[in-house]
Amino acid sequence: xxxxxxxxxxxxxxxxxxxxxxxxxxxxxxxxxxxxxxxxxxxxxxxxxxxxxxxxxxxxxxxxxxxxxxxxxxxxxxxxxxxxxxxxxxxxxxxxxxxxxxxxxxxxxxxxxxxxxxxxxxxxxxxxxxxxxxxxxxxxxxxxxxxxxxxxxxxxxxxxxxxxxxxxxxxxxxxxxxxxxxxxxxxxxxxxxxxxxxxxxxxxxxxxxxxxxxxxxxxxxxxxxxxxxxxxxxxxxxxxxxxxxxxxxxxxxxxxxxxxxxxxxxxxxxxxxxx
Amino acid sequence: xxxxxxxxxxxxxxxxxxxxxxxxxxxxxxxxxxxxxxxxxxxxxxxxxxxxxxxxxxxxxxxxxxxxxxxxxxxxxxxxxxxxxxxxxxxxxxxxxxxxxxxxxxxxxxxxxxxxxxxxxxxxxxxxxxxxxxxxxxxxxxxxxxxxxxxxxxxxxxxxxxxxxxxxxxxxxxxxxxxxxxxxxxxxxxxxxxxxxxxxxxxxxxxxxxxxxxxxxxxxxxxxxxxxxxxxxxxxxxxxxxxxxxxxxxxxxxxxx
Numbered sequence: 001x002x003x004x005x006x007x008x009x010x011x012x013x014x015x016x017x018x019x020x021x022x023x024x025x026x027x028x029x030x031x032x033x034x035x036x037x038x039x040x041x042x043x044x045x046x047x048x049x050x051x052x053x054x055x056x057x058x059x060x061x062x063x064x065x066x067x068x069x070x071x072x073x074x075x076x077x078x079x080x081x082x083x084x085x086x087x088x089x090x091x092x093x094x095x096x097x098x099x100x101x102x103x104x105x106x107x108x109x110x111x112x113x114x115x116x117x118x119x120x121x122x123x124x125x126x127x128x129x130x131x132x133x134x135x136x137x138x139x140x141x142x143x144x145x146x147x148x149x150x151x152x153x154x155x156x157x158x159x160x161x162x163x164x165x166x167x168x169x170x171x172x173x174x175x176x177x178x179x180x181x182x183x184x185x186x187x188x189x190x191x192x193x194x195x196x197x198x199x200x201x202x203x204x205x206x207x208x209x210x211x212x213x214x215x216x217x218x219x220x221x222x223x224x225x226x227x228x229x230x231x232x233x234x235x236x237x238x239x240x241x242x243x244x245x246x247x248x249x250x251x252x253x254x255x256x257x258x259x260x261x262x263x264x265x266x267x268x269x270x271x272x273x274x275x
Numbered sequence: 276x277x278x279x280x281x282x283x284x285x286x287x288x289x290x291x292x293x294x295x296x297x298x299x300x301x302x303x304x305x306x307x308x309x310x311x312x313x314x315x316x317x318x319x320x321x322x323x324x325x326x327x328x329x330x331x332x333x334x335x336x337x338x339x340x341x342x343x344x345x346x347x348x349x350x351x352x353x354x355x356x357x358x359x360x361x362x363x364x365x366x367x368x369x370x371x372x373x374x375x376x377x378x379x380x381x382x383x384x385x386x387x388x389x390x391x392x393x394x395x396x397x398x399x400x401x402x403x404x405x406x407x408x409x410x411x412x413x414x415x416x417x418x419x420x421x422x423x424x425x426x427x428x429x430x431x432x433x434x435x436x437x438x439x440x441x442x443x444x445x446x447x448x449x450x451x452x453x454x455x456x457x458x459x460x461x462x463x464x465x466x467x468x469x470x471x472x473x474x475x476x477x478x479x480x481x482x483x484x485x486x487x488x489x490x491x492x493x494x495x496x497x498x499x500x501x502x503x504x505x506x507x508x509x510x511x512x513x514x515x516x517x518x519x520x521x522x523x524x525x526x527x528x529x530x531x532x
Contacts, residue, residue, distance in 0.1 A: 172360040175330045180374035180425055181350035190373070194364040271364045271405045 059241040068245030077230060077246075081253070084227035087143060088208075088215050091150025095207055098151070099158030100200070104192070106159075107166025124156050128214050136222050145222035146215055153214045154207035161203030165196025198272060201265040208261055212254050276341060276428045276461050278304040278327070283336035285322055285487070296322050297487040300336070302480055304429065309455065309462045311476040313469065313515065315523050319487030320465045321433055327463065328354050328431050340428055350374065353427035353460075357434045359418040361406040367417050368393075368402035374425035392420040395457055411439050412447055419454060432464040436471065445503075448474050452500055469515045473508060474501055479515060483522040490522055 042061050049060040059067075071077045106113040131152060135145035169192060177191050219228025227250065234243040266273050285297040296319035304310045312320045326333045329348040338345040340352070348354075361370050371392055375385045393399050396416040401409055406417070415435060422430055435451070436444050448471055455462065455475075466472055472479045473495055481490045495511055502508060 170360070172356050172358065173362065175325075175328070175348060176354065176356060176360040176362075177373070178348035179328060179350065179352055179354040179427075180421070181377035182373075183377075186377060191362070194362070197364070269364070271407065274405055274408055 056238055056240050059244065064241045064244045064248070067239070067241035068248060071242060071245055072249065080225060080230050081227050081249075083225055084146075084215055084219065085253075087146040087226065088150055088211050090143075091147045091215070092154050092204075092207060092211055094147065094151035095154030095158055095211070096204070099155045099203065099207075100162055103159045103162025103200075104166060104188075107163045107192075107196070113163070120156070120159065128153050129217060132218060132221055135218075141222055141224060143223070146218045146226070149218045150211040150215050153210040157206035157210065158200070158203040161199045161206075162196060165199030166192060168199070169195040198269050201261075201269060205258065205261050205265070208257055209254065212250075212257065216250065276306045278429050278461070278463065279339040279342075280304075280323075280327065281337050281339070283323065283326060283333045283338070285319065285326065285334050295486045297326075297333070300482075300487065300489050302489060302492070304461060304463055306461055307459050308477045309464070309475055310478045310480065311472040312463065312465045312482060313472045313479050313519065314467065314482030315484045315519060316467055318482045318484035318522070320482050323482075323487070324431050324433050324463065324465045328352055350378065350425045351428045353422035353425065353430045355418050355422045355430065355432040355435045357437045359406075359414045359438075361414060361418055361421070363406050366403050366405055367398055367409065367413075370406070370417060371402075371421045371424050374421065378425055388424065392424055395454060396420045412443060412450065415439065415447060416450065416454065419451065423458060423460060427460065429461040429463060432462060434466055435464065436466075436468075444468075444471070449500065451475065456499060469512055469519065470503075472515065473497075473511050474503070481515065481518045481522060485522075490518060493518075 045058075045061050049058045052058050055063065102116065106116055128149060131149060132145065135148045139145050139148065173191050173195060174187060177187055182190065215226075216228035216231070219226040220232050223229055227246070231243055231246050231250075234240075234246060280300060280302050283297055283300040284295070286293045286295040288294075300323060302310075312323065314320045322331070325331050327338050327345065329345055329352070332346075345352070362373070365373065368389065371389055372385060375388055380388070389402075393402055396419065398413065398416060398420070401413060406414055409417070419435070422432075436447050439447055452475055464472075464475065476495055478492055478494050480492045482488065483490050493511065493515060497505065497507060497511075
C-alpha cells in the first residue's frame with residue numbers, strides 16, 4: 001500500500017495466509033472430525049507400509065509409535081529437545097528486542113521508516129537457508145548460527161507487525177490522552193503499546209512458528225547437538241521409525257507452543273476476547 | 276474561568292489554492308456557561324474546537340484561558356470526542372481513572388473521585404466492563420465523566436451525540452443535561468442539531484459555512500430542565516433554523532458566483 005509515497009505496512013502476504021488456515025482449522029472443534037481424519041491417515045499409512053513392506057522406506061505406524069515412545073523416555077532426546085528450545089527462546093529474544101525497537105521507531109517516524117525500509121525490504125527477500133554457510137563462517141558450528149537464524153526469521157514478522165500496529169493507532173487516542181494530562185512516556189506506555197499489542201502478538205506468533213521450523217533446519221547443518229541433529233543422526237543410522245517418530249514429536253511441540261502463545265495472547269489482550 | 280477566542284483564522288493549502296475554513300472568529304465563554312457552536316456540516320466548527328483543544332494550530336489569532344495562551348493539549352481542557360475515543364484496552368473504571376493517575380492523585384482520593392463519578396453517571400456495576408461490552412449511551416456517559424474526572428476548566432464536546440441514533444438522542448440529551456447540572460462545568464459544544472443546541476445551551480453561536488464566520492449568537496433563557504413542547508422553545512427553534520438556512524443560502528450563492 002502506498003500513501004503519500006510512503007510505505008504503509010500491512011501484515012499480509014504468506015504469513016497471513018498461514019494464519020487464516022490455522023484460524024479456519026480452529027473452527028472444526030468437533031472432536032469426531034479429528035478422530036475420523038486421524039484414523040483414516042493412520043489406516044492409509046498402515047496399508048501403504050504393508051504394500052511397500054520396507055521398514056527403511058516406510059515403517060508401519062505401530063513400529064513408529066514404539067520408536068517414538070522409546071525416544072521420549074530417553075534422557076538424551078529430552079536434553080537435545082530442551083537445547084533446541086533454549087536456542088529458540090534466545091533467538092526469539094533477540095528478534096523481539098530488535099523487532100520491537102525498530103518497529104516502534106519506524107512506526108513513529110516517517111523519516112526513519114523511509115530510511116530503514118529499503119534495507120528491511122531487501123534483506124527480507126534473502127532465503128533463510130542461504131544465510132547458513134555465512135553464519136558458519138561467522139560463528140562456527142554450535143549455538144551461534146542457530147541463534148542468528150532464528151533471530152533473522154523472527155525479526156521481520158515482529159518488526160512489520162509492530163510498525164503496522166503503531167501506524168494503526170487512531171490519532172484521537174493520543175489527543176484524548178494528552179487532554180487528560182499524559183506526557184510522552186504515558187503516551188507510549190499507556191496508549192501506543194497496548195493499542196499495538198494485538199498486532200505485536202500476531203508477529204510474535206508467526207515468529208515463533210517460523211523460528212521453530214528454521215531452527216531444526218539450521219541444526220541439520222550447523223551443529224552437533226539439538227533436535228534437528230537427532231533427526232539427521234536417525235537418518236544416517238537408517239532408523240526411519242525413529243526419524244518419523246521425531247518428526248511427529250516436532251509437530252506436537254510446535255502445536256503446543258502455538259497453543260501456549262495463543263493463551264498468552266488471550267491473557268494480555270483480554271479486551272479483544274470478551275463477548 | 277474565562278475562555279477568550281480572538282480573531283481565529285485557519286486556512287489549508289488545498290493543492291496550491293488556499294482554502295479558508297475559519298475567518299476572524301471571536302467570542303468569549305464565561306464561567307459555568309453551556310455554549311454551543313451550531314452550524315451546517317463543513318463550516319469549520321469542529322476545526323475551531325480542536326484548535327481550542329490544542330490538537331492543531333490556528334493560522335492566526337489566539338485562544339486564552341484565564342489569560343494564559345493555549346498552544347498544546349492540556350488537562351485544563353477536557354475533550355469529549357464524537358466517537359468517544361475510550362481506550363478499548365481499559366475497562367470503564369480504568370478509563371475514568373486515567374486522568375486521575377496522570378495527575379498523580381493519591382490512591383484514596385482516586386477511589387473516592389471514581390466512586391462519585393460512577394454514581395453520577397449511573398455506571399455502578401459496569402465499571403469492570405470493557406467499552407466493547409457497553410451500550411452507546413453508557414459509552415457516552417463514560418466519555419463524559421472521564422473528561423470531567425480531572426476537573427478541567429472547560430469541557431469541549433465534539434458532537435457528543437453524533438454517533439447515536441435519532442430515537443436515543445433525545446433521551447441522551449436529557450441524561451447529559453442532568454449530568455451537567457450536577458456539575459456545572461463550563462462547556463463548549465459543537466453540533467449541527469438545532470434541537471440539541473436549544474435543549475442544552477445557555478448560548479448558541481451560529482456559524483456560516485462560507486469561510487467559517489460567526490453569524491451571531493442567541494441567548495436561550497429557558498428554565499431547566501427544558502420542556503420541548505414549550506411555546507418559547509419552538510420560537511427559539513424556528514429562529515435558529517432560519518439563521519441556519521440563511522447561513523446555508525449564503526454559502527450556496529457564494530459558490531454559484
